[in-house]
Amino acid sequence: MDYVLTVLLPQLLHGLVFGAALGLLALGLTVIFGLLGVMNFAHGELYMLGAYAGIVVIGVTHSFWVALIAAPILVGIVAAVTEVATLRPIYRREPLYGLILTFGLALVFREGARQIWGGDMRRILPPFTGSTPLLGMTYPNYRLFLLAASSVILLALWLFFTRTRAGIVVRAAVQDAEMLDGLGVDVRRVFTLTFAASGALAALAGLLLAPVFTVYPQMGVEMILLAFIVVILGGMGSMGGSVVAAFVIGVAQSLFSLWMNPQRVAIAIFGIMIVVLIVRPRGLFGREGVLE
Amino acid sequence: MKSVGWRALLVFAVLALVPLVPGMSRYYLLLAFDALLFGAIAMSLDLLMGYTGLVSFGHAAFYGLGAYATAIVMERGVLSIWVCVAFALLVVGLYALVVSYFATARRGIYFALLTLIFAEVVYTVFRYTQAFGGSDGIQGLPDATLLPGVAIDTPLRKYYLVLAYLAVAYVVCRVIVTSHFGRVLVAIRENEDRARFLGYNVQRYKMGACMVSALLTGLGGAIYPMRSAFATPDLMLWTESGEFIISVMIGGLGTLVGPVIGGAFFTILRDKVSSVVDWYFIVIGGVLIVIVLFMPRGLLGLRRLFARRTGGAAA
Amino acid sequence: MILEVDDVTRRFGALTALNRVSFAVDAGQIFSVIGPNGAGKSTLFNVVSGLFAPSAGRVRFRGHDITGLPPERVNRLGLAKTFQITSLFPEISVLDNVRIAAQSRAPESGRVSSLWRRPDVDATAGALLEAFGLTARRDAHARDLSHGEQRYLEICVALATNPTLLLLDEPTAGMTPGETRDATALIRKVVLERALTLLLIEHDMSVVMGISDRVAVLHFGEKIAEGTPDAIRSDPRVIEAYLGGGDD
Numbered sequence: 001m002d003y004v005l006t007v008l009l010p011q012l013l014h015g016l017v018f019g020a021a022l023g024l025l026a027l028g029l030t031v032i033f034g035l036l037g038v039m040n041f042a043h044g045e046l047y048m049l050g051a052y053a054g055i056v057v058i059g060v061t062h063s064f065w066v067a068l069i070a071a072p073i074l075v076g077i078v079a080a081v082t083e084v085a086t087l088r089p090i091y092r093r094e095p096l097y098g099l100i101l102t103f104g105l106a107l108v109f110r111e112g113a114r115q116i117w118g119g120d121m122r123r124i125l126p127p128f129t130g131s132t133p134l135l136g137m138t139y140p141n142y143r144l145f146l147l148a149a150s151s152v153i154l155l156a157l158w159l160f161f162t163r164t165r166a167g168i169v170v171r172a173a174v175q176d177a178e179m180l181d182g183l184g185v186d187v188r189r190v191f192t193l194t195f196a197a198s199g200a201l202a203a204l205a206g207l208l209l210a211p212v213f214t215v216y217p218q219m220g221v222e223m224i225l226l227a228f229i230v231v232i233l234g235g236m237g238s239m240g241g242s243v244v245a246a247f248v249i250g251v252a253q254s255l256f257s258l259w260m261n262p263q264r265v266a267i268a269i270f271g272i273m274i275v276v277l278i279v280r281p282r283g284l285f286g287r288e289g290v291l292e
Numbered sequence: 293m294k295s296v297g298w299r300a301l302l303v304f305a306v307l308a309l310v311p312l313v314p315g316m317s318r319y320y321l322l323l324a325f326d327a328l329l330f331g332a333i334a335m336s337l338d339l340l341m342g343y344t345g346l347v348s349f350g351h352a353a354f355y356g357l358g359a360y361a362t363a364i365v366m367e368r369g370v371l372s373i374w375v376c377v378a379f380a381l382l383v384v385g386l387y388a389l390v391v392s393y394f395a396t397a398r399r400g401i402y403f404a405l406l407t408l409i410f411a412e413v414v415y416t417v418f419r420y421t422q423a424f425g426g427s428d429g430i431q432g433l434p435d436a437t438l439l440p441g442v443a444i445d446t447p448l449r450k451y452y453l454v455l456a457y458l459a460v461a462y463v464v465c466r467v468i469v470t471s472h473f474g475r476v477l478v479a480i481r482e483n484e485d486r487a488r489f490l491g492y493n494v495q496r497y498k499m500g501a502c503m504v505s506a507l508l509t510g511l512g513g514a515i516y517p518m519r520s521a522f523a524t525p526d527l528m529l530w531t532e533s534g535e536f537i538i539s540v541m542i543g544g545l546g547t548l549v550g551p552v553i554g555g556a557f558f559t560i561l562r563d564k565v566s567s568v569v570d571w572y573f574i575v576i577g578g579v580l581i582v583i584v585l586f587m588p589r590g591l592l593g594l595r596r597l598f599a600r601r602t603g604g605a606a607a
Numbered sequence: 608m609i610l611e612v613d614d615v616t617r618r619f620g621a622l623t624a625l626n627r628v629s630f631a632v633d634a635g636q637i638f639s640v641i642g643p644n645g646a647g648k649s650t651l652f653n654v655v656s657g658l659f660a661p662s663a664g665r666v667r668f669r670g671h672d673i674t675g676l677p678p679e680r681v682n683r684l685g686l687a688k689t690f691q692i693t694s695l696f697p698e699i700s701v702l703d704n705v706r707i708a709a710q711s712r713a714p715e716s717g718r719v720s721s722l723w724r725r726p727d728v729d730a731t732a733g734a735l736l737e738a739f740g741l742t743a744r745r746d747a748h749a750r751d752l753s754h755g756e757q758r759y760l761e762i763c764v765a766l767a768t769n770p771t772l773l774l775l776d777e778p779t780a781g782m783t784p785g786e787t788r789d790a791t792a793l794i795r796k797v798v799l800e801r802a803l804t805l806l807l808i809e810h811d812m813s814v815v816m817g818i819s820d821r822v823a824v825l826h827f828g829e830k831i832a833e834g835t836p837d838a839i840r841s842d843p844r845v846i847e848a849y850l851g852g853g854d855d
Binding site: 094 | 572576
């Protein structure tokens with residue numbers, strides 16, 4: 001029982017937070033793919049840029065909270081500019097080009113970050129320290145904050161997608177992008193806003209998790225690979241599926257780390273994906289016919 | 293065989309005479325080796341990318357596996373090139389079978405994602421397994437032998453080895469591209485759903501294309517240690533896959549010959565650039581972006597834009 | 608009976624696109640399916656041709672149960688379909704479009720020998736293009752054809768797979784009245800010449816009434832009427848569905 005409380009439970013909670021971050025990334029990928037038809041290979045880099053933008057803002061304002069607002073906005077702007085300049089011209093082309101282009105963008109962002117901020121690990125200090133006694137063990141306050149923050153963010157997203165007109169339209173458009181044409185909206189503006197918003201969310205995740213992990217140019221690579229696995233598991237086109245699968249992977253990753261070294265963990269996660277693909281080739285929530 | 297054409301024979305004749313060029317040092321000959329190797333691999337990737345429309349972000353795994361297969365065989369004292377190649381084809385073939393099965397089960401985008409994920413796993417396995425040498429890989433390999441007593445030890449022999457490989461790869465690709473199988477691949481690229489409704493089992497064709505491309509790439513990987521004397525996990529990095537892709541894009545999708553030129557061009561570019569600048573990856577990424585935006589058909593593709601040929605040649 | 612649709616239902620989540628639809632098509636018939644927009648006509652075609660399986664019910668073709676079979680298997684059994692939104696191979700020539708369809712029936716297809724052989728189907732392909740007046744355009748890229756020409760090419764491609772049953776999904780969509788008349792006559796001629804059975808979705812009543820042997824009417828996923836064109840024309844339920852329910 002002791003083990004459960006002092007070791008298993010904290011790791012589980014950590015897995016949920018990690019899963020929430022993965023969920024934000026996977027959701028962004030799913031929405032961008034459903035709407036724009038592009039698999040954004042550079043999404044992990046937007047996550048990474050969120051952390052670095054945070055470092056910059058904190059350097060100027062000395063406030064983590066200001067960074068929490070400013071960094072996603074900055075990255076959102078970068079994403080919007082990128083979308084207009086590089087993605088817009090290629091929407092009508094074969095999907096292969098979008099893949100290669102975002103792959104190139106990922107390289108540029110990653111190496112660019114390395115050039116600007118150097119390749120060594122950086123730290124962002126959590127805005128508050130200390131821990132709270134919880135169920136017989138002490139849990140770091142910042143981690144508790146992360147749990148609360150991810151719940152709030154996910155709830156806000158859920159409300160957005162189910163209760164607001166814009167959200168409902170986006171959700172429907174993810175299943176069938178052509179319906180946007182009939183609605184009389186400025187499709188290009190919707191695309192840019194969506195891309196920017198997804199980027200901002202990824203950046204937010206990156207900054208929030210930064211005090212827990214270290215910050216380095218490659219940090220987006222591992223996240224994007226896991227996000228891809230999440231998207232494959234959840235079934236493309238299913239937004240809810242992405243989030244659920246993200247939590248599954250996040251918790252699995254966290255718990256496996258207790259018992260295996262990082263390489264074995266990666267292989268185990270990969271193994272889960274293979275098993276699911278064999279048993280349910282569409283993914284856990286994939287829809288047949290349409291995007292499958 | 294008639295599809296191979298006299299132009300190709302002429303090119304190979306010229307390439308065969310390259311070592312006779314005055315000033316051809318050991319360094320340049322080995323650079324030529326790298327250029328042709330890369331070009332051949334890019335060409336086999338074009339079969340998948342340009343003709344079938346599938347982007348493989350994990351092609352480096354086929355390459356690296358071929359190299360390790362050779363290294364493992366030679367480490368044990370078996371130096372015959374035939375054994376190395378046979379073993380490499382077997383290993384790469386099995387891996388490709390598994391990957392292509394999962395990667396082709398769903399839409400095109402999953403192919404890109406799954407090839408990437410599989411390749412990352414392969415990289416992780418080789419990088420962290422001591423039996424394969426860990427991050428150092430397998431070093432210090434001797435020269436391979438063509439026949440007992442005939443070693444492939446001089447740069448000249450190694451050059452002709454890669455030229456033979458390029459010839460084999462070219463013939464295979466050319467024959468396939470002009471065959472019924474190849475035409476179906478193009479149809480799948482153009483409109484996968486329509487192809488299904490015409491009675492084609494699209495997954496099988498995609499798997500076939502992937503297997504051929506993988507085996508040819510693995511063959512290239514198999515002869516790499518015969519030039520470098522080592523096999524390392526870096527050969528399997530996704531950045532290596534990216535370099536294959538960029539070679540195809542530079543040369544021109546769906547032209548076969550274009551990627552060979554693109555691969556050669558890129559190898560030489562890399563040789564010059566990476567020793568000079570630190571931000572080499574920004575150059576690669578930038579080149580990819582520029583090509584997609586402004587020159588999507590690559591160097592050779594531009595020529596096809598103006599020459600509207602009918603039926604016969606690859607579309 | 609060449610095609611039997613037996614109590615077919617298809618749901619998409621909360622939406623029931625087809626609800627217990629049943630009918631049968633005899634060999635050599637021209638059978639039309641009509642109904643207002645959203646009635647489920649295309650869904651019906653998708654179920655019959657194998658794009659997705661029905662949620663309930665069965666489909667039988669030439670005695671085989673083809674329920675849930677994938678499109679490539681269904682096509683090989685002799686059922687060919689055209690698409691409502693033109694679906695061709697855009698970057699290859701008109702002739703190649705038809706050739707690739709015809710080649711799927713060549714003996715090499717699906718065998719290892721297809722890796723190096725190329726079946727000669729020029730005669731078959733050429734004849735089809737001739738029948739639809741596309742011979743002059745044989746070398747053009749499919750995407751450069753006019754809309755009407757593309758619709759004809761759609762039919763050529765489907766016919767090249769040598770079907771017994773042809774499913775045409777709004778073949779005259781987007782055509783002018785003159786083009787529609789010509790197309791209807793041409794389709795009728797080809798179907799009779801090749802002794803095909805035709806299952807047709809159409810919006811244009813003149814086409815339907817002109818060539819159909821039998822007509823079924825779908826409304827909100829249910830079959831509300833079936834009979835000869837004349838009987839359907841004067842059926843009060845059908846009239847109400849078109850006036851009350853949908854547009855066109």
